[in-house]
Amino acid sequence: MQEDTPIDVPAAGTERPAAPPLTGLELLWSGRASSHAEDAAAHRHLLDADESARVAAFRRSVDRDAYTVAHVALRRLLGERLGRPPEAITLAREPCTHCGGPHGRPVVPGNDVHFSLSHSGGLVMIALAVLPVGVDVEGVPDLDTVTEVAAQLHPAERKELAALPAEQRPAAFAGCWTRKEALLKATGVGLNEDLSLTYVGAGVQPATSADWLLADLPTDPGFAAAIAVHLTGPGARPHATSVAEKAR
Numbered sequence: 001m002q003e004d005t006p007i008d009v010p011a012a013g014t015e016r017p018a019a020p021p022l023t024g025l026e027l028l029w030s031g032r033a034s035s036h037a038e039d040a041a042a043h044r045h046l047l048d049a050d051e052s053a054r055v056a057a058f059r060r061s062v063d064r065d066a067y068t069v070a071h072v073a074l075r076r077l078l079g080e081r082l083g084r085p086p087e088a089i090t091l092a093r094e095p096c097t098h099c100g101g102p103h104g105r106p107v108v109p110g111n112d113v114h115f116s117l118s119h120s121g122g123l124v125m126i127a128l129a130v131l132p133v134g135v136d137v138e139g140v141p142d143l144d145t146v147t148e149v150a151a152q153l154h155p156a157e158r159k160e161l162a163a164l165p166a167e168q169r170p171a172a173f174a175g176c177w178t179r180k181e182a183l184l185k186a187t188g189v190g191l192n193e194d195l196s197l198t199y200v201g202a203g204v205q206p207a208t209s210a211d212w213l214l215a216d217l218p219t220d221p222g223f224a225a226a227i228a229v230h231l232t233g234p235g236a237r238p239h240a241t242s243v244a245e246k247a248r
Helices: 033-042 049-057 061-082 141-152 153-164 166-186
Strands: 025-032 113-120 122-128 135-138 214-218 223-230 241-244
Touching: 025 033, 025 061, 025 135, 025 223, 033 061, 033 122, 033 166, 049 061, 049 241, 113 166, 122 135, 135 141, 141 153, 141 241, 153 166, 166 214, 166 223, 166 241
Parallel strands: 025 241, 113 135
Antiparallel strands: 025 122, 113 122, 135 223, 214 223
């Protein structure tokens, strides 16, 4: 990751750090909303009517800044990927694969690019891929929150957390939660599904799957992040580049 990475997508030929070695992943962008809030606010005209309405609805400036940074960055990255002006990108939602509602995976209709974004505690992550992808970043909660929320997890994950010393459970829970949310985003289900049905693991390594590649991502202290990418057979395009901001 590079310190003080600008929100603008680097010009062609600019050296970028290598992306995580995940087949199908094209680009991973990470940054702090506070570092990019002023620039993103100056480019709010890139957002569509729905995004602009969401921005206006936020009461807290920190939430408003994170959303604006995430969506301006997403539009710029998609614009470069598709060769279009960022403001001309049309964003839509597929039907939820769980209930059929209009809140499934985000898409650019008629294009093969897959993407996912997440923001939490002022951190923003965006992934672009040639295959279905989900990314999630979350702050590590306190032990009381872990104790309360862990009951929603898969039975095996609950056992794995319970076996850990109390001081290790918050970080392990955050890792498990980001893996789970990244996977459910990628499948198009999101948090509409019972979280106890999907096992991703609360141990040092994510669970393995025949259909999904699940990996933890490096991020700032006090946070956890993970990514899920759909697996395919031979011929899948390999990962390409990453744009990110280094934790200070």
